[in-house]
Amino acid sequence: MAKKAVSKSNERKIFVLDTSVIIYDHTAIKSFKEHDVVIPITVLEELDNFKKGNDTKNFAAREFTRYVDNMSGDNSLQEWTPINGKSHGNFKIEMHNSSKLDAEKIFQERKGDHRILNAALYTADTNPDRKVILVTKDINLRIKAKSLNLHAEDYTTGKILTIDELYTGNAVVDKVNPAIINQIYEKGSCLAKDVLKKEEPDANHYYVIRNGNASVLARYEKSSKSLKRVTKTSSYGIIPKNAEQSFALDAIMNPDIRLVTIQGVAGTGKTLLSLAGALEQRRNYHQIYLARPIVPLSNKDIGYLPGDITSKLNPYMEPLWDNLKFIKSQFSEKDKELKAINEMIENEKIVICPLAFIRGRSLSNMFFIVDEAQNLTPHEVKTIITRAGENTKIIFTGDIYQIDTPYLDAQSNGLSYLIDKVKGQSLYAHITLQKGERSELANLANDLL
Secondary structure, eight states: HHHHHHHHHHOOOOOEEEHHHHHHHGGGGGSSSEEEEEEEEEEEEEEHHHSSSSSHHHHHHHHEEEEEEEEHTTTTTTTTSSSSTTSSSSEEEEOOOOOOSSSHTTTOOOOOHHHHHHHHHHHHHHHSSSSSSOOOOOOOHHHHHHTTTOEEEEEOTTTSSOOOOOOOOEEOOOOOHHHHHHHHHHHSSEETHHHTTTTOOOOOOOOEEEETTTEEEEEEETTTTTEEEOOOOBBBBBOOSSHHHHHHHHHHTTOOEEEEEEOOOOTHHHHHHHHHHHHHHHHOOEEEEEEEEEOOOGGGOOOGSSSOOOHHHHHHHHHHHEEEEEEEEEESSOHHHHHHHHHHTTSSSEEEEEGGGGGOBOOSEEEEEEEEGSSHHHHEEEEEEETTTTTOOOEEETTTTOOTTOOOOOTTTTHHHHHHHHHHHHTEEEEEEESSOOOOOOOOHHHOO
């Protein structure tokens, strides 16, 4: 029995967490199953520098330190402390940051990353019978660790397997019987099996159904196992310019679909369509909220910018105002639609603000558009959706290939994670916009540069 116990202990790994992992997911310590977790004291010191503020990293730092404080109880944090019951391993704070190899001497610089490396090296030295792995979202730190013969990995919780197979939300079906295409036009629907045969599509999947020059757009309705016709309709002066935009607007306008994601490069109309659809349905909701995460230039805090808080935030919100101005430009000063928009802004029925400003709110009776969602972590996306109350619809828009925040990439950002995990649900629809409609010049840049 004793030998078996030793063998089982040897199978348990020790994961050393970097600060970047905690900022990405403050619940990360619970993600390593039966394995043990070490938090270098340097990580707590770095989190202490982040604890003040309204940004996501500030929230993550506060939540993690609270968790450590609650879990420690009367125990010394230099001793192994159970993480969460018998099914999980233990954790402790590692005070030592010196080992046989000294990363600060090797890399000739005294900095937090090198002290974290030293803590991982010390853990490996003092646990020769255990596999010790440094977990970090920082690619450069992983390379440095491997150069010191230390195992290092990315934190993969919330990371999808491959971006090439990410759900697009639409497909083309060729060589369909012209009689079926006519039926969809005339009756508005047909049985899905008449077009898709034995294929079982995801709920709210969109199709271009065609035969030669004849074609029709449709959405799969899971409850009736039918394909419903999608028409190209105008929303507050904005008319879809291609099939994918028609699909996106259909999802935005459908009251039965409560969660929508729209992915596409700059100029494909993601935010514009979302805002136009929200305005068209303004009577169904108490408020329209447009929000985006603040990603400071060069990753500097916005505090270095001149002016008061409004002056600091205005440049980040300007793209959302630009979309609203474009919709307003579709109408003359005498049109009731323009007057309605101005009144909504004055009465705060339309609110444009940083995403951090809605933290802690209950999102009830609201049409909520989250722009630049690729700069959110999976945990942030989950937090937003779990805030949804009665009669709330949430639209996430973004370009998963244009990440502006460190430690996120096309596979690990919140938008990719959401698309991958929620596809097929009846309350959800997704569409990937491929064709840029901003201008020929913008398309040229997207295609060639």
